Amino acid sequence: MLSYNIKISGERWEEDYQQFLNRNLDCLRRVQEGQAKYADSQDWLDTRICAGKDVLNRILDKAGEIRENADTFVLIGVGGSNNAARSVVEAIAPRREGVDPEIIYAGNTLNPTQLKKILSKLENRSCYIECIAKNFETLEPGSSFRILRELMDKKYGKKAHERIITCGTVGSSLDRLSREQGYDFFDFPSKVGGRFTAMTNVGFLPMAVAGIDIQSLVAGAHMMQMLLHAKRGKDNMAYQYACLRNLCYQKNYQVEMLSSFEPRFRFFYKWWTQLFAESEGKDNRGILPVTGEFSEELHSIGQFIQEGMPMLFETFLDVKEADDSLMIHADGLPDAFDYLDEKDFADINRAAFDATVQAHAERLPVSILQLDRLDAYGFGQLFYFFQFACYISCEMMGVNPFNQPGVEAYKKRMFQILEEK
Numbered sequence: 031m032l033s034y035n036i037k038i039s040g041e042r043w044e045e046d047y048q049q050f051l052n053r054n055l056d057c058l059r060r061v062q063e064g065q066a067k068y069a070d071s072q073d074w075l076d077t078r079i080c081a082g083k084d085v086l087n088r089i090l091d092k093a094g095e096i097r098e099n100a101d102t103f104v105l106i107g108v109g110g111s112n113n114a115a116r117s118v119v120e121a122i123a124p125r126r127e128g129v130d131p132e133i134i135y136a137g138n139t140l141n142p143t144q145l146k147k148i149l150s151k152l153e154n155r156s157c158y159i160e161c162i163a164k165n166f167e168t169l170e171p172g173s174s175f176r177i178l179r180e181l182m183d184k185k186y187g188k189k190a191h192e193r194i195i196t197c198g199t200v201g202s203s204l205d206r207l208s209r210e211q212g213y214d215f216f217d218f219p220s221k222v223g224g225r226f227t228a229m230t231n232v233g234f235l236p237m238a239v240a241g242i243d244i245q246s247l248v249a250g251a252h253m254m255q256m257l258l259h260a261k262r263g264k265d266n267m268a269y270q271y272a273c274l275r276n277l278c279y280q281k282n283y284q285v286e287m288l289s290s291f292e293p294r295f296r297f298f299y300k301w302w303t304q305l306f307a308e309s310e311g312k313d314n315r316g317i318l319p320v321t322g323e324f325s326e327e328l329h330s331i332g333q334f335i336q337e338g339m340p341m342l343f344e345t346f347l348d349v350k351e352a353d354d355s356l357m358i359h360a361d362g363l364p365d366a367f368d369y370l371d372e373k374d375f376a377d378i379n380r381a382a383f384d385a386t387v388q389a390h391a392e393r394l395p396v397s398i399l400q401l402d403r404l405d406a407y408g409f410g411q412l413f414y415f416f417q418f419a420c421y422i423s424c425e426m427m428g429v430n431p432f433n434q435p436g437v438e439a440y441k442k443r444m445f446q447i448l449e450e451k
């Protein structure tokens with residue numbers, strides 16, 4: 031099971047942290063109970079609402095059809111509409127040749143070179159596409175869906191609609207378009223905002239098509255839900271994480287770095303960044319989320335962490351069980367790396383992790399979130415843990431976790447520019 035450990039040194043820190051834990055239990059209670067003022071955004075709190083048997087069965091049926099008929103699946107979506115699925119698929123999809131379809135991502139860029147690459151890749155592929163967009167007003171998925179519909183029409187003619195799937199809010203223009211064109215439509219839960227949709231129809235289909243065990247993912251999330259709702263005191267680990275973040279923030283550490291020695295978390299980082307940036311970054315408040323892909327970035331950002339402006343605190347994402355092994359054999363040559371003879375990369379990576387935690391903890395507040403294994407069950411736990419902790423953290427900070435009014439500023443100007451042209 032996921033565990034959480036804090037490494038803060040000095041009596042003052044320890045005392046302040048304990049006081050913080052004692053003082054903010056009200057925030058935990060409000061999140062556990064759910065709040066009437068956020069009634070239209072909280073359905074994700076109970077995995078049984080959006081990830082029940084009926085939801086999963088329909089997804090598994092559709093994924094079975096796609097896996098049988100296609101070698102490629104295009105996920106058209108941006109932000110909350112693709113981050114969760116992408117983070118799991120890119121980390122743990124089995125990718126068996128001739129068995130698991132490849133997942134390709136569109137709808138997350140306006141760059142013509144990138145989009146042309148996707149179109150040319152699809153030329154000789156047998157594909158299905160899915161457009162996921164809450165209200166179907168976002169430019170990136172809207173524009174990508176147009177060019178991909180055109181491609182599907184060219185490839186499959188009158189049968190194109192059989193290979194086009196959509197996921198949007200019931201009653202949205204995407205729903206209407208789908209009914210008119212005969213696309214298979216999945217509902218984007220109306221009471222869940224994009225970045226909280228990992229455990230819903232939004233995340234499930236691409237994951238299941240890629241061969242991810244979505245039932246295990248939901249089981250992991252559900253276990254975490256049970257745990258975080260049952261623990262009503264200072265031993266609740268999502269509460270501990272939220273308290274440490276806000277204590278650091280009060281002490282002027284305004285940047286949180288999520289770091290790991292597991293490069294397969296690369297796209298999970300994008301999911302985590304969106305969750306915290308859009309939830310907390312408002313009303314001139316918020317902790318800036320940044321990420322560290324170690325050991326590589328110890329050779330860049332590592333210098334700043336150790337000796338730069340003390341503005342960062344760090345959360346390590348660790349995986350207990352290494353799922354691979356690679357030995358370095360002695361070759362007798364004088365390369366001055368004899369100390370690596372007959373060592374396993376898994377152990378070397380672990381040594382680098384231990385050394386980095388020690389070195390960084392001497393200078394900044396550090397905590398470690400540890401998963402047993404990198405699998406679907408683990409990802410389910412992580413999604414629920416961070417969503418729940420983010421909600422508590424926003425309560426402590428006094429901001430609304432479920433809106434993102436700032437994102438509209440560039441959108442309005444962009445629509446104006448595009449309409450004028």
Ligand SMILES: O=P(O)(O)OC[C@H]1O[C@](O)(CO)[C@@H](O)[C@@H]1O
Nearest residue numbers: 109110111163164165168224437
């Ligand atoms: O699913 P939609 O409506 O296309 O939204 C995509 C993303 O765009 C945003 O509204 C802002 O970038 C995110 O909050 C959201 O996840």
